[in-house]
Amino acid sequence: MQDFLGMQLIYTYDNGWEYEIYIKNEDTIDYRIHSGIVGGRWVRNQKVNLVELTPGIFKVAWTEPTGTDVSLDFMPNKNKTHGEIFFPKWVDEHPKLTVCYQNDFIDKMHKARNQYPTYPKTVVSEFSTITFQQHRGINNENVIAQAPYQGMVNDIKTGKL
Numbered sequence: 428m429q430d431f432l433g434m435q436l437i438y439t440y441d442n443g444w445e446y447e448i449y450i451k452n453e454d455t456i457d458y459r460i461h462s463g464i465v466g467g468r469w470v471r472n473q474k475v476n477l478v479e480l481t482p483g484i485f486k487v488a489w490t491e492p493t494g495t496d497v498s499l500d501f502m503p504n505k506n507k508t509h510g511e512i513f514f515p516k517w518v519d520e521h522p523k524l525t526v527c528y529q530n531d532f533i534d535k536m537h538k539a540r541n542q543y544p545t546y547p548k549t550v551v552s553e554f555s556t557i558t559f560q561q562h563r564g565i566n567n568e569n570v571i572a573q574a575p576y577q578g579m580v581n582d583i584k585t586g587k588l
């Protein structure tokens with residue numbers, strides 16, 4: 428567990444979506460979405476359940492202010508992850524409403540999830556390939572501290588960011 432906490436990982440789902448997560452501490456993540464239908468969305472200090480299923484394999488699961496539920500399995504030693512993402516109907520219908528720095532729009536997310544339909548949900552089940560991982564220490568506020576932009580992943584991978 429100690430080597431997973433503090434990790435920054437970038438991974439690309441088989442459907443093409445590129446995500447970045449920072450495992451901030453034992454119950455908190457920050458993340459950015461670099462591509463896909465909600466590319467541009469980013470979130471800090473999302474509370475999660477994090478467990479080590481077996482040595483080197485981790486599950487991170489949470490429910491979001493949007494009503495989206497997420498369960499991710501990380502296999503960093505194999506450069507693989509698997510995600511199960513449960514989207515309420517409204518996120519499927521109005522994905523762009525969720526593209527923001529969510530921390531500044533929690534009320535907007537709560538209003539939207541009450542106002543728009545939840546069901547039927549859309550379940551996305553996808554493997555991804557980890558293309559970058561590095562240790563950044565625990566509770567590092569500088570890892571995910573600005574909005575995603577075109578070329579940011581390249582800047583991270585080349586050490587410019």
Ligand SMILES: C=Cc1ccc(O)c(OC)c1
Nearest residue numbers: 446448458495497510512
């Ligand atoms: C819906 C959020 C979401 C979905 C899949 C992910 O891999 C993720 O990582 C931070 C977040």
